[in-house]
Amino acid sequence: MxxxxxxxxxxxxxxxxxxxxxxxxxxxxxxxxxxxxxxxxxxxxxxxxxxxxxxxxxxxxxxxxxxxxxxxxxxxxxxxxxxxxxxxxxxxxxxFGNPSGSLTTIGITGTKGKTTTTYMVRSILENAGYKVGLIGTIETIIADEVIPSENTTPESYLVQEYFKRMADAGCDCVVMEVSSQALKMDRVAGVIFDYGIFTNIEPDHIGPGEHENFAEYLACKRKLLSQCKVGIVNRDDEHYDLMIQGHTCKLETYGFHKDANLRAISPRLVKTPGYLGIAYTVEGLMHFSVEIDVPGKFSIYNSLTAIAICRHFQVSEQNIIDALKKAKVKGRMEMVRVSDDFTLMIDYAHNSMSLESLLSSLREYQPHRIVCLFGCGGNRDRDRRFEMGEISGNMADLTIITSDNPRKEDPQAIIEDIKTGIHKTKGRYVEISDRKKAIAYAIHHGEPGDIIVLAGKGHEDYQIIGTTKHHMDERELIADILQEDKNN
The missing domain is CATH 3.40.1390.10 (MurE/MurF, N-terminal domain)
Structure with a gap:
């Protein structure tokens, strides 16, 4: 060339x-x-x-x-x-021949909700007959090919290569997570998204190697609304007015806010043995009722975001209803059926903000107990350990402290830091460093009506010890535990 x-x-x-x-x-x-x-x-x-x-x-x-x-x-x-x-x-x-011009491009940014929303969008559009590429935290999907992700948003060269491969594979559109780091480091520079979505923003990713302060974090997120044709924004977010400053796109809003173009009303919790969900009614630009097999108010936001996007593709209400019922995201409020007496789920919550949001959402279901199993990563900010310990101690009925990715740190030293946070509360806890044994303890001590959360690993299928990644998938650990129980 x-x-x-x-x-x-x-x-x-x-x-x-x-x-x-x-x-x-x-x-x-x-x-x-x-x-x-x-x-x-x-x-x-x-x-x-x-x-x-x-x-x-x-x-x-x-x-x-x-x-x-x-x-x-x-x-x-x-x-x-x-x-x-x-x-x-x-x-x-x-x-690569400017491949984004051959695709309808959907870019989603926000502190929370990006991953789940991308999968919901893909589920709805594919259910309606579209061929959809996906780029995100967990993986990139091009037709039948699945490529594990190293970053939420890859380097710009890879973004363009993936766009090219999607276009060549016959994809109609691509839905992708656009991280604040990606916007800061120009990984999507030159791409004018057909739809740019802002889910929410809270103080996060602030510190060495990420963002200097919240103002810079916000400024990076805000760039997406100057890089898209239609901006779809959460009207309920407390930083809404700041987020839309300087936008150059046509603007649409969603949320519970009375002025939102697409609104959720009449939310209700859905609870059956081993199952948690939520239902609500959509009004404004569309009118219908929807139920999702994922618990929590934030599930309303995620699905409402997906609806706000997909209505532009002339998708029928029934297609949306059916697709949202089936949409699942690995490691995001992922329920694993182990008993009719209690609910067990796997979630990626790996910092204080996401853990607090998760546990407060689950508390709304009035469980007999919330049992929270988690650890913290080594060679990372120590304050996270204290904060997560304190949150779990205050919000869970029982905390099971275990190991996550210790990396080059002593797993017990990390556990001691978590305990420092828990000791600020009156919360009960046990410590079991071996994650499989910790999960077995949670299952064997589950009580009727409990909600047990395995937090921190989510979609990850490995554990980092030293500098080595060892295969470890919590779904497989659960299956092994159940099989061992059966054999005994």
Whole structure:
């Protein structure tokens, strides 16, 4: 591909070399450089990609895209840009033929609800006959291919590659999670989403390597509403007015708020042995009743968001009702049937905010007891351990402290930190470091009417000990425990 075709949408300066180049590959990892490729030097939190410029040239890269001058042979073309991450996004889009133009694009941002909402949207649209690609925290789905995710939103080159593969596979549309980090680091730069969705925002992802403060976090989220044609926003969010500042899109709203374009009314809890759900009525732009097999008020928000999106695809009310009834998301309020006496579920809640939201939602079902099993990750913010311990101690009737991903820390030291938080409360707890044994304890000590939550792992099917990922899927652990009980 001609270099000038790759740079067509960029402001740049050619520091040296010729623009009359034929580029045979675009890379941002110097280990993947091939002859006559274009290498983008990006500054990182740990390593500056400019350090690899000379090595990339020696491996055969004929074009370097940089933010600052680099020392390479004179025959290498060096293109200087203001922001190389932004440049990578636009160059990648051009390299793959601007594939987002062949898809109806749906981008969802927010502190909570992104993952569940994407799966609900996919369920509704596929139930209505659309072929839908998905990019998110758990996985990327392209037709029948499933690719496990490393980031909520991949690097821009991968985003564009996935769009291209989706278009080639005959997908009509793509629904994707757009994280604040993705917006901050220009991973979706150059994409004008057909629909940009804001679910909610709360203080989170603030600290070293993420966002400097809440104002910056909000500013990054807000970028999506300047990068879409139709913005669909949660009218109930307390930061609604701040979120929509400077938006350039047509705006629609949803929520319980009387001024929302699409509203939820008359919510009611649904509870049967081993099952929890919620039902409500939709009014405003659409009118019908819906029931979801996922408990909690936030399930209303997630499904209402999906409805607000899918109504633009002329999906029938019955299609929406049927699809929402079947929609399931691995590790998000995922109920696993082990007994008719009590309910057991797996959820990804892995910080204080998500755990508090989860437990408060479950308390509304007036269970006999809430039993909360969780651990905390090693080599992460210690305050999270104290906070989660205190929340579980205050909100659960029994806490089972166990191990999560200890990484390079002593699992017992992490447990002691969690206990420090619990000791601020009057909450009862037991500690069982081995996660399988902890789950077995929860199942064997379940009482009629209990809700047992296995929190923190969610969709993850591994445990990180040291620097090694060991396979560990809680669904398999539960199945093993039940089989062992049966054999005994």
């Amino acid at each position: 001609k270099l000038t075709d790759l740079l067509v949408k960029l402001d740049y300066e050619c520091l040296q070399g010729s623009l009359k180049r034929e580029v045979k590959g675009v890379v941002f990892d110097s280990r993947k450089v091939v002859k006559d490729s274009l290498f983008v030097c990006m500054p990182g939190a740990v390593v500056d990609g400019h350090k690899f410029a000379k090595g990339a040239a020696e491996k055969g890269a004929s074009v370097l895209v940089v933010e600052k001058a680099v020392d390479v042979p004179a025959d290498i073309t060096v293109i200087k840009v203001k922001n190389s991450r932004y440049a990578l996004a636009l160059i990648s889009a051009a390299w």
